[in-house]
Amino acid sequence: MIRLESLTKSYRDGGNRFDVLRGVSLGVEEGELVAVMGASGSGKSTLLNVIGGLDRDYGGSAEVLGRDLSKLGDRELSRYRNESVGFVFQSFNLVPPLTVLQNVLLPGYFEGGGGQPAAAARSSARDALARVGLAGKEGRLPARLSGGERQRVALARALFRRPRLVLADEPTGSLDAQTARDVIDLLVELNVKERLTVVVVTHDEQVASRARRILRLKDGLLVDDREHAR
Numbered sequence: 341m342i343r344l345e346s347l348t349k350s351y352r353d354g355g356n357r358f359d360v361l362r363g364v365s366l367g368v369e370e371g372e373l374v375a376v377m378g379a380s381g382s383g384k385s386t387l388l389n390v391i392g393g394l395d396r397d398y399g400g401s402a403e404v405l406g407r408d409l410s411k412l413g414d415r416e417l418s419r420y421r422n423e424s425v426g427f428v429f430q431s432f433n434l435v436p437p438l439t440v441l442q443n444v445l446l447p448g449y450f451e452g453g454g455g456q457p458a459a460a461a462r463s464s465a466r467d468a469l470a471r472v473g474l475a476g477k478e479g480r481l482p483a484r485l486s487g488g489e490r491q492r493v494a495l496a497r498a499l500f501r502r503p504r505l506v507l508a509d510e511p512t513g514s515l516d517a518q519t520a521r522d523v524i525d526l527l528v529e530l531n532v533k534e535r536l537t538v539v540v541v542t543h544d545e546q547v548a549s550r551a552r553r554i555l556r557l558k559d560g561l562l563v564d565d566r567e568h569a570r
């Protein structure tokens with residue numbers, strides 16, 4: 341599903357070069373749920389952004405779902421991001437004046453022509469909301485939801501196109517401990533029931549402990565990769 345070989349990423353700041361990823365190699369198989377941990381600045385988000393096709397300025401190779409991401413043109417890469425990957429972020433990124441249903445439908449609006457017919461799209465969006473336990477809340481505005489519900493809307497939006505891979509960057513970072521547990525439980529359930537492959541970046545050991553496999557980054561290197569019973 342994911343194959344990274346000697347992945348490197350550097351930023352330039354004036355004359356200085358800052359190496360964020362310094363040769364990360366790893367594989368993730370279809371149906372895995374993997375947590376990525378590491379201190380702030382260790383390169384976790386950068387790693388996720390490469391896998392998700394959000395950052396194409398890297399060294400080494402990144403192959404996801406059989407595609408070598410460096411070989412995709414702009415249109416192909418954007419199609420890969422839209423159709424194959426579901427993204428979830430710490431800050432939910434919901435659009436306040438839009439209802440829950442409209443937020444889930446949002447990825448479709450950016451497509452232009454060739455999208456699903458409106459009725460089919462709405463039915464997929466309702467289906468995605470049902471999968472995250474939000475059936476009946478379609479007409480609500482985000483301001484009238486709890487933090488956990490907002491993150492579940494974001495997850496429904498990520499699932500809307502039925503991606504095989506979900507990339508979650510600190511999805512529980514803005515939630516209290518109980519709500520964080522609920523959100524991670526939902527990710528585990530989707531992983532187990534639907535064989536959705538999930539890579540979740542987290543600082544939270546409790547959240548990470550729900551993943552069977554935990555990767556640890558330190559200063560841009562993969563320093564630990566182990567499986568445990570969950």
Ligand SMILES: Nc1ncnc2c1ncn2[C@@H]1O[C@H](COP(=O)(O)OP(=O)(O)OP(=O)(O)O)[C@@H](O)[C@H]1O
Nearest residue numbers: 351352358360378379380381382383384385386387
């Ligand atoms: N656009 C950028 N320009 C310059 N440096 C950057 C840029 N984006 C990230 N960095 C630097 O790269 C390093 C790694 O960032 P990254 O976001 O991958 O770390 P992280 O492990 O996800 O950290 P956190 O847990 O704080 O989110 C950090 O030191 C960061 O300052």
